[in-house]
Amino acid sequence: MASKKVDLRRFPGFLPLTYLCLFLLYAPLVIVMIYSFNDSASITRWDSLSLRWYHDVFFGVEAPKFRAATINSITIALMAATSATIVAIMAATAMLRSGRFRGKSASFALINLPLMVPEIVTAVATLIFFSAIGFTAGYLTIVLAHIVFCIPFAYLPIAARMQGIEDVYEQAAQDLYATRFQAFRLVLLPLMTPGILSGFLLAFIISLDDFIITNFVKGAGIETLPTAIYGAVRQGIKPNIMAISTLLLVVSVVFVALSYFVGRMGEKNNDETSTKGDLI
Amino acid sequence: MADQNNIAVDIRNVTKMYGAFSALEKVNLDIRDNEFFTLLGPSGCGKTTLLRTIAGFEDITQGEIVLYGQNIANLLPNERPVNTVFQQYALFPHMNVTQNVMFGLLRLGQDKTSAKFRVAEVLELVQLTKFADRMPNQLSGGQQQRVALARALAPSPKVLLLDEPLSALDLKLRQAVRLELQQIQHQTGITFVFVTHDQEEALTMSDRIAVIKGGQVQQVGSAQEVYEAPKNKFVADFIGETNLLDVRVTDLHDGKGSCILPGGVQITCPAADGAHPGPGHLSVRPERIAITSPNEGLVQGKVKRHIYLGTDMHVEVTLMDSETVTVRMQNSSQIQIPEAGQTIGLEFEADAARLLVD
Numbered sequence: 001m002a003s004k005k006v007d008l009r010r011f012p013g014f015l016p017l018t019y020l021c022l023f024l025l026y027a028p029l030v031i032v033m034i035y036s037f038n039d040s041a042s043i044t045r046w047d048s049l050s051l052r053w054y055h056d057v058f059f060g061v062e063a064p065k066f067r068a069a070t071i072n073s074i075t076i077a078l079m080a081a082t083s084a085t086i087v088a089i090m091a092a093t094a095m096l097r098s099g100r101f102r103g104k105s106a107s108f109a110l111i112n113l114p115l116m117v118p119e120i121v122t123a124v125a126t127l128i129f130f131s132a133i134g135f136t137a138g139y140l141t142i143v144l145a146h147i148v149f150c151i152p153f154a155y156l157p158i159a160a161r162m163q164g165i166e167d168v169y170e171q172a173a174q175d176l177y178a179t180r181f182q183a184f185r186l187v188l189l190p191l192m193t194p195g196i197l198s199g200f201l202l203a204f205i206i207s208l209d210d211f212i213i214t215n216f217v218k219g220a221g222i223e224t225l226p227t228a229i230y231g232a233v234r235q236g237i238k239p240n241i242m243a244i245s246t247l248l249l250v251v252s253v254v255f256v257a258l259s260y261f262v263g264r265m266g267e268k269n270n271d272e273t274s275t276k277g278d279l280i
Numbered sequence: 281m282a283d284q285n286n287i288a289v290d291i292r293n294v295t296k297m298y299g300a301f302s303a304l305e306k307v308n309l310d311i312r313d314n315e316f317f318t319l320l321g322p323s324g325c326g327k328t329t330l331l332r333t334i335a336g337f338e339d340i341t342q343g344e345i346v347l348y349g350q351n352i353a354n355l356l357p358n359e360r361p362v363n364t365v366f367q368q369y370a371l372f373p374h375m376n377v378t379q380n381v382m383f384g385l386l387r388l389g390q391d392k393t394s395a396k397f398r399v400a401e402v403l404e405l406v407q408l409t410k411f412a413d414r415m416p417n418q419l420s421g422g423q424q425q426r427v428a429l430a431r432a433l434a435p436s437p438k439v440l441l442l443d444e445p446l447s448a449l450d451l452k453l454r455q456a457v458r459l460e461l462q463q464i465q466h467q468t469g470i471t472f473v474f475v476t477h478d479q480e481e482a483l484t485m486s487d488r489i490a491v492i493k494g495g496q497v498q499q500v501g502s503a504q505e506v507y508e509a510p511k512n513k514f515v516a517d518f519i520g521e522t523n524l525l526d527v528r529v530t531d532l533h534d535g536k537g538s539c540i541l542p543g544g545v546q547i548t549c550p551a552a553d554g555a556h557p558g559p560g561h562l563s564v565r566p567e568r569i570a571i572t573s574p575n576e577g578l579v580q581g582k583v584k585r586h587i588y589l590g591t592d593m594h595v596e597v598t599l600m601d602s603e604t605v606t607v608r609m610q611n612s613s614q615i616q617i618p619e620a621g622q623t624i625g626l627e628f629e630a631d632a633a634r635l636l637v638d
Binding site for chain 2: 166168169171172173174175176177178179180182186187190191
């Protein structure tokens with residue numbers, strides 16, 4: 001447990017403030033989720049419990065549009081997450097396993113900077129970049145943009161995992177006649193698997209959820225799920241949007257939770273290996 | 281050299297610098313074929329660095345490392361026919377015992393069938409046959425240590441490097457594993473290079489010991505040689521316990537020296553190389569000193585206190601020049617322990633003492 005030096009509960013008003021923050025953060029989400037099960041066509045007046053709008057999402061008038069957007073979103077997220085994960089593995093290997101090299105801390109900053117840059121700036125810059133080199137906005141531009149901004153998200157769990165793996169394992173592999181690449185492939189990579197999966201899942205969900213950058217770089221006629229929802233909302237909010245948002249929310253929560261738990265997988269076992277008792 | 285063929289590892293003038301700090305300074309060592317050789321020294325003395333330069337994990341700044349006639353100083357770790365038992369074992373956590381032990385064999389290009397045969401052989405040697413399918417985290421520390429040993433022995437390395445492999449085990453287990461390691465070394469005939477900071481471990485296991493301090497080799501010799509004929513003050517003090525008396529050296533000839541003890545008695549005793557006339561140190565082991573009546577013996581002193589150690593009794597005696605000397609007596613029913621404050625004489629054979637250099 002944490003040390004007892006500062007007990008937050010003793011601060012006056014701490015508890016009400018906590019509840020206020022939680023309420024402001026989650027009440028809108030909860031309301032959307034509740035109203036997605038509303039039978040009424042109104043978005044504010046509660047009628048009765050029903051799955052009508054979920055049915056509408058899958059089989060209603062707008063269903064083909066959302067289906068196409070979902071397929072785009074998922075294929076783009078798969079490609080972006082896969083590519084970003086590969087780049088992130090290489091970046092982490094260079095940062096954590098190549099000893100010291102010039103520009104190391106600069107590289108670290110450069111990899112993680114996109115997390116700090118306002119997304120709108122990245123979006124505008126990416127758009128300008130694509131038009132400058134003469135790329136037509138379309139499916140491909142979305143994929144490329146997503147790969148780039150997913151890299152830091154994939155990098156963080158992967159690097160965290162790699163940092164936790166002592167390099168003595170690779171030394172042991174090399175000592176047992178493995179080349180550096182064999183040591184990487186047969187020892188480091190398997191030990192990194194949870195981190196890699198975690199990074200991939202995180203990158204996947206970041207890509208799936210992205211709106212701002214996608215909206216800037218997508219071509220006419222191509223929609224991802226977030227831009228399709230945005231487009232639909234502009235013509236007035238219908239309850240089917242609440243259903244679709246709820247679905248997206250559930251997918252996001254599942255993926256983020258998976259990413260977290262997968263990332264921690266095996267860590268406990270490793271600890272036990274090094275501290276287990278000495279009974280023979 | 282006549283015994284060139286006899287040398288397993290020839291370390292020639294090896295220097296290792298970390299920036300301006302030299303971890304190893306012009307180290308020269310001959311490690312003989314089929315020998316249990318120990319690098320002994322306090323932590324930070326460079327013994328592990330030396331081991332890692334032989335394994336290939338550290339580059340050397342200068343010098344040569346010759347393994348059975350071949351200079352390996354510029355080879356990658358995987359190109360050197362040596363294997364290491366790491367201090368933390370470094371067993372691959374995602375592989376079971378068999379896969380761990382087989383790893384090196386497969387990398388050397390052995391086919392799976394013969395590799396399996398060899399794994400069974402080595403696991404038998406370390407008595408782990410029953411655990412072949414276990415994962416490392418399902419094993420105790422002692423078992424993990426054996427797997428690490430088996431894994432390093434499986435490819436039949438020309439030299440086995442052991443980096444404080446017993447330090448993570450508890451005392452009882454450590455003592456059992458010592459004997460076992462020695463036995464395995466005899467059975468396999470592989471040259472062992474063993475790193476430890478534990479002088480008892482070094483004395484009981486080694487054919488020869490290199491005592492290292494500050495990146496320099498202080499002395500190389502058998503356990504008996506380094507214990508009974510230490511070259512300098514550091515070696516005498518680091519290996520076992522000793523009393524260092526301040527004496528005045530008057531004369532040196534043929535490896536013997538005459539010196540005047542505190543209190544004025546003159547004796548002639550063995551002297552280390554480099555001893556010179558003037559102020560010097562005389563080393564006498566506590567177990568070689570006997571207590572006699574006052575005004576007998578070589579030096580006089582007053583009993584300060586005694587410390588009961590089970591099998592032994594340590595008697596601390598303050599000499600007239602206020603130095604403290606420890607005398608070790610074996611406990612028995614006949615033992616007569618002088619009271620604290622009592623004046624006594626101390627006696628030792630001149631051959632049991634040794635004049636040392638700093």
